[in-house]
Amino acid sequence: MSTTTTGSAARRAHESRVLAALRDGPLSRAELARRVGLSRTTLSETTAELLRRGAVVVVDTDAATRRGSGRPAERLALDPGSGQYLGVDFGHRRVRAAVADAARETVASGVEHYDDDTPWPRRLDLAFRLVDRLAREHGLHFGELQAVGIGVVGPYGGWRVDSKQVSWARRSAPHDVHGAFAERFGAPVVVDNNTRLAALAEAVSQPEGATDLLYVRLSDGVGGGLVVCGRIGTGAHGFAGELGHINVDPAGSRCRCGKRGCLETVASAPAVLAACRARGVEVTTLDDLAAVVATSDPVVEAVLRDVGAAVGRVLSTAALTLDPDEIVIGGEIVHVAPVIVEQAAATLRYELHPLPTDEPLVVRAGRLRDTDGALGALAAAFHLSPLLAGYPQPEAADGDADLRGTLRTPMPALHARLRRAL
Numbered sequence: 122m123s124t125t126t127t128g129s130a131a132r133r134a135h136e137s138r139v140l141a142a143l144r145d146g147p148l149s150r151a152e153l154a155r156r157v158g159l160s161r162t163t164l165s166e167t168t169a170e171l172l173r174r175g176a177v178v179v180v181d182t183d184a185a186t187r188r189g190s191g192r193p194a195e196r197l198a199l200d201p202g203s204g205q206y207l208g209v210d211f212g213h214r215r216v217r218a219a220v221a222d223a224a225r226e227t228v229a230s231g232v233e234h235y236d237d238d239t240p241w242p243r244r245l246d247l248a249f250r251l252v253d254r255l256a257r258e259h260g261l262h263f264g265e266l267q268a269v270g271i272g273v274v275g276p277y278g279g280w281r282v283d284s285k286q287v288s289w290a291r292r293s294a295p296h297d298v299h300g301a302f303a304e305r306f307g308a309p310v311v312v313d314n315n316t317r318l319a320a321l322a323e324a325v326s327q328p329e330g331a332t333d334l335l336y337v338r339l340s341d342g343v344g345g346g347l348v349v350c351g352r353i354g355t356g357a358h359g360f361a362g363e364l365g366h367i368n369v370d371p372a373g374s375r376c377r378c379g380k381r382g383c384l385e386t387v388a389s390a391p392a393v394l395a396a397c398r399a400r401g402v403e404v405t406t407l408d409d410l411a412a413v414v415a416t417s418d419p420v421v422e423a424v425l426r427d428v429g430a431a432v433g434r435v436l437s438t439a440a441l442t443l444d445p446d447e448i449v450i451g452g453e454i455v456h457v458a459p460v461i462v463e464q465a466a467a468t469l470r471y472e473l474h475p476l477p478t479d480e481p482l483v484v485r486a487g488r489l490r491d492t493d494g495a496l497g498a499l500a501a502a503f504h505l506s507p508l509l510a511g512y513p514q515p516e517a518a519d520g521d522a523d524l525r526g527t528l529r530t531p532m533p534a535l536h537a538r539l540r541r542a543l
Contacts, residue, residue: 135159135167140176140199144224147180147198168197175203175265176223199223204261206502207306209248210272210315210494211298213237213341216248219495220255225503229259230492237341245301266308270498271298272315274342311501313355317362318497320346321353322489323449325500335445337364337436338493339393339452339461342377343385349443364439365389369431387431388461390454396424411457422460429461433468440473440482451487462486 138157142148148156154164171177178200199222206221214237219230233251235244255261303310320336334348343365347354354361365385366378373382374392386392390407397404397413400420404410413421436448448469450462466484473482489496 132167132170135163136171136176139164139167139171140223143177143197143199144226147196149194149196151194153197171223172197174267175200175262176205178203201228202260202262203265204228204256204263205265205267206499207252207263207266207269207308208272208495208498208500208502209252209269209302210318210498211244211248211274212315212494213274216244216251217492217495218248218251218255219492219499220252220259220261221499221503225499227496227499229255229261230495231255231258232491241298245298249305263306266306268502268504269302269306269308269310270318270500270502271302271310271312272318272494272498273298273312274315274344311504313501314344314346314359314362315494315498316344317346317353317355318501319451319487319489319493320348320362320449320497321500322493322497323451323487324348324353326488326496331447333443333445334447334449335436335439335443336362336449336451336487337432338487339388339390339432339450339454341390343383343389345439347443348445364435367435367438369435384431384435388428390452393424393428393454393458396428397421400424407453407457410454414458414460425458425460426464429464430468432461433465434472436465436484437469437472440469445482447483447485449485449487451489451493453491455486456490459486 135157138159139153142153142156150164150168153159153168154161157164159167168177172179176199177197179195180198181196201222203222204220205223206225208219208221210217215232215234217230217232219227222228231251231254233247235247239247252263256263299310299312302308316336316338319338320334323336324331324334331348332351336346336348338344338346345362345364347362356362365388366376366380366383368380368382369384369387370382374386375381376383376386378385387396394404394406394410397410397420400423402413402418402421402424404413404421410421414425432450436450440448450465455462462484469482469484487493
């Protein structure tokens with residue numbers, strides 16, 4: 122390891138200790154020195170850098186509590202208005218953003234909606250407007266933004282398909298989404314599939330993290346994410362976890378990917394609503410569905426159990442391949458219709474019955490609800506969890522892969538902060 126790399130890691134560790142101490146409230150430099158155990162010179166250099174980039178501010182002096190004579194000492198605190206990390210989740214019909222401060226606490230989040238066929242320039246504009254709105258509403262500024270994590274629908278990278286098909290390529294993010302955010306904010310950016318980032322958020326939100334987790338999200342589309350042997354799985358071409366495009370009905374409806382009968386054509390929110398309408402139940406929104414579910418309508422319950430069974434069969438195939446400790450089913454619809462998770466779990470138990478194990482597979486609904494993708498994008502921007510070993514770090518527009526101000530926070534601390542976002 123080079124001297125430069127070692128020095129950079131040491132600086133990050135010092136900054137992490139100072140920021141951790143300041144989470145409890147303002148402290149003078151002398152109080153900080155006693156708490157974090159740094160020399161006067163090292164502490165002075167560390168606090169100067171944190172002040173320079175806006176992570177901390179001088180709030181007052183200790184004159185009111187100081188004993189004896191002498192010049193009052195400045196007290197430092199985390200800058201509540203400094204947005205240091207930004208997570209953005211682009212879905213099929215909405216963009217959601219979350220902002221974290223220097224302590225990696227989520228300080229603001231919000232959403233903007235758009236139509237499924239909204240062009241990408243408009244989606245980017247709505248995302249930037251959303252961030253500006255969060256800044257106004259919460260008194261935030263982004264002058265020293267450290268990194269941006271972005272989730273997009275479908276694989277992100279060099280993948281292309283025949284433009285004559287109805288395909289992911291038409292709906293996936295353009296390759297300049299990285300450049301658009303890097304230019305707007307002047308910060309390193311990492312972009313990945315939004316459902317993979319949601320899986321990351323669910324994994325790191327647990328007290329000790331997840332070493333083997335299978336995640337599927339039922340939303341306007343259907344996607345998935347994998348944590349295998351303690352690492353987030355991307356696959357050789359970025360396709361790992363595309364559970365929504367596993368076939369469940371060869372003669373089924375046409376999917377947006379160009380095939381027929383993908384799980385997405387059965388288990389996405391629009392597909393579920395359409396199936397209910399086809400059975401004579403007029404529902405157009407998830408709120409409508411929630412109202413009908415509350416009445417225990419037998420027709421709707423049958424539709425939802427069919428959906429859960431299809432999800433369970435797909436998950437059982439993946440589970441037999443990957444042998445996860447836990448399966449998480451996320452997305453808005455599972456909180457409206459929990460019977461989907463119940464039926465998926467029952468189908469899984471049936472399909473996995475021959476396997477001998479003393480530890481039953483855990484199947485549960487996602488804990489993070491609608492914010493999972495944005496929080497996962499934040500986690501990718503932090504680049505702290507061991508789950509991200511080998512995962513690309515946020516890159517600056519000029520190709521510099523050194524994440525400014527990255528702090529190696531212990532994993533349990535990162536888990537705690539994401540849990541507080543629930």
